[in-house]
Amino acid sequence: MFRNRREGLALALPAAIFSTLLFLVPVAILLSEAFRSDTGFSLQGYVDFFASPLNRSVFLRTLKLGVLVAGSAAIIGYAAAFCIVNLPGKARGTVFGMVVLPLMISPVARTYAWIVILGRTGIVNDAIVGLGLSASPIRLLFTETAVFLGLLQLFLPLMIISLVSAMENIPRDVIPAARVLGASWLNVFFKVILPLTKEGLVIGGTLVFTGALTAYITPAILGGSKVLMLETLLYQKVNVSNDFVSASVIAMILIAMSFAANLVLKRIATARS
Amino acid sequence: MSDTFVQLTDLTLTYGKNIAVPALNLSIREGELIALLGPSGCGKTTTMRAIAGLLAPASGSIHIDGRDVTRLAANKRGIGLVFQSYALFPHLNAFENVAFGLRLQKLPEAEIKSRTEQGMATVGLSGFEGRKPAEMSGGQQQRLALARSLVMRPKVLLLDEPLSNLDARLRLEMRTELQRVQKETGVTMVFVTHDQAEALALADRIVLMQQGKIEQLGTPAQLYAQPETAFAAEFMGFENIFKVAGDSVQNDHGSLPLGYRPDSAILAWRPDGVRVGQGPHQGRVTACSFAGGHREYVIDSALGPVKANADIALPEAQIGDSLSFDLPQATARPLRA
Numbered sequence A: 001m002f003r004n005r006r007e008g009l010a011l012a013l014p015a016a017i018f019s020t021l022l023f024l025v026p027v028a029i030l031l032s033e034a035f036r037s038d039t040g041f042s043l044q045g046y047v048d049f050f051a052s053p054l055n056r057s058v059f060l061r062t063l064k065l066g067v068l069v070a071g072s073a074a075i076i077g078y079a080a081a082f083c084i085v086n087l088p089g090k091a092r093g094t095v096f097g098m099v100v101l102p103l104m105i106s107p108v109a110r111t112y113a114w115i116v117i118l119g120r121t122g123i124v125n126d127a128i129v130g131l132g133l134s135a136s137p138i139r140l141l142f143t144e145t146a147v148f149l150g151l152l153q154l155f156l157p158l159m160i161i162s163l164v165s166a167m168e169n170i171p172r173d174v175i176p177a178a179r180v181l182g183a184s185w186l187n188v189f190f191k192v193i194l195p196l197t198k199e200g201l202v203i204g205g206t207l208v209f210t211g212a213l214t215a216y217i218t219p220a221i222l223g224g225s226k227v228l229m230l231e232t233l234l235y236q237k238v239n240v241s242n243d244f245v246s247a248s249v250i251a252m253i254l255i256a257m258s259f260a261a262n263l264v265l266k267r268i269a270t271a272r273s
Numbered sequence B: 001m002s003d004t005f006v007q008l009t010d011l012t013l014t015y016g017k018n019i020a021v022p023a024l025n026l027s028i029r030e031g032e033l034i035a036l037l038g039p040s041g042c043g044k045t046t047t048m049r050a051i052a053g054l055l056a057p058a059s060g061s062i063h064i065d066g067r068d069v070t071r072l073a074a075n076k077r078g079i080g081l082v083f084q085s086y087a088l089f090p091h092l093n094a095f096e097n098v099a100f101g102l103r104l105q106k107l108p109e110a111e112i113k114s115r116t117e118q119g120m121a122t123v124g125l126s127g128f129e130g131r132k133p134a135e136m137s138g139g140q141q142q143r144l145a146l147a148r149s150l151v152m153r154p155k156v157l158l159l160d161e162p163l164s165n166l167d168a169r170l171r172l173e174m175r176t177e178l179q180r181v182q183k184e185t186g187v188t189m190v191f192v193t194h195d196q197a198e199a200l201a202l203a204d205r206i207v208l209m210q211q212g213k214i215e216q217l218g219t220p221a222q223l224y225a226q227p228e229t230a231f232a233a234e235f236m237g238f239e240n241i242f243k244v245a246g247d248s249v250q251n252d253h254g255s256l257p258l259g260y261r262p263d264s265a266i267l268a269w270r271p272d273g274v275r276v277g278q279g280p281h282q283g284r285v286t287a288c289s290f291a292g293g294h295r296e297y298v299i300d301s302a303l304g305p306v307k308a309n310a311d312i313a314l315p316e317a318q319i320g321d322s323l324s325f326d327l328p329q330a331t332a333r334p335l336r337a
């Protein structure tokens, strides 16, 4: 394509300079905080961070919700993607458009919609009280469930999109062939669909997990200070307690978790076949 | 009939609002080799998918071995289907493709291995076990798909153009192999082909389909010698088909007197059946090609182009030459409208 390598590299130069100067350098400076102490290089920041029971529980909750959101998105996503790819042309475009649509709406608006549903005078509580299941409204907001639902709703489209494009690449008639050879639908899923869509699952899973870890608005609105996540904790450290070392440590942990998730997913994907 | 093995009754198959196959009736005997013959889009694949359980009929029923399987799931029918598109598993190597169904049956590993290896040997693919389908030629993939179905030892084997991608020699070899397997195992086979010669060579009976309907059903000899409709005749190589009006034949181009009065609505002649070099009719040669034992002429006549084969012993006519010919009663095939 290019006459020589240098010409190709020249085209990548602006992007490289831009991300080095404006992204990598500041991030590196910021993150180096996480390894610094009065005496030079140190992991003391991490030791201190994990020494706090509050921090530990926030870390575990973030991990748990990330895994749950990614796992649920995968299950719902496979079902949805399978339906979508099997729809006839026109309906398929419409449904796929409906999946993509939420991505065009601000996460703030999408998250506030949950307040209408889960708030004290929201739809669900109105129904619960109306049906006499409870005398007074129950607390639905500021729970892990609320954060879970909010994050799932936020990131499910990414999983569905990844899986739909993966499934579109399954050759025609391969699933019918497995059926005729005696495969139950469960067998079809594990022996044909999953191995042939694992790249899509790895991409979707990483996107959703990382998204759930790093979302700020949703846990802030739906969880508040009752259901702290690493991201909301990080914000507190910076803006409330001015504790930049802890903030950097949290940022490092988040990055490490995203990379770890990607590695784990790839591992699972290759181990299956 | 007691030896009916596969019975399709008023089978109607639709894609949304489109009716692909309206009310098909067909009984196939045990151990029979049926060829489904017909033009592209006439519903051959659709019918096979329905028999295999991949397409729920809009109405009608399917019985296999006396049992109503109309509502039975595809994975419980015990039917083999070789797909027109091969439908091999791209993530599995050749061995695992063939072993796929056997593994689902949870057979002992040793049996899986021996049956898979035997299956691959049957289609001449020994040594290809470790290859992925993407690393095989079209013909090899097609044979792999065949092996994958054969090793399952199905009661009914449906083959959707299983030999279409093979060269002439391999095709003949596979054809013989299929016949051998069929004789040996007594499996009931339904075989889709576009190739009239293949259907004639292989089948016990031929089902000729058009637009989802059975146009004619019969032994190869019956279909070859006694097609009943213009469509069937055309498919069986009657290239000269004309409407009858009194004692002459006619088409959009014009008419020719026959000198006899046929009692059918349509008459058809194979190129072999048209006599060349003598006869009451005249035409101009517009094409001539050498075909080994005979010459193939296209003669422009009052009926437009007439296709005729002439013995090689007769003197050769050049393009533009005038040639006399006859449409004899003896070689005419009467057809119904």
Ligand SMILES: Nc1ncnc2c1ncn2[C@@H]1O[C@H](COP(=O)(O)OP(=O)(O)OP(=O)(O)O)[C@@H](O)[C@H]1O
Binding pocket: B015, B018, B020, B038, B039, B040, B041, B042, B043, B044, B045, B046, B047, B084
């Ligand atoms: N998935 C589908 N959706 C809608 N219509 C279809 C579908 N598959 C086939 N058809 C239509 O049904 C009719 C029968 O198709 P079918 O595939 O059975 O033809 P065929 O006889 O196998 O043709 P070929 O020899 O080209 O394979 C055709 O008119 C085709 O357009």
Ligand SMILES: [Mg+2]
Binding pocket: B044, B045, B046, B084, B160
């Ligand atoms: Mg077909």
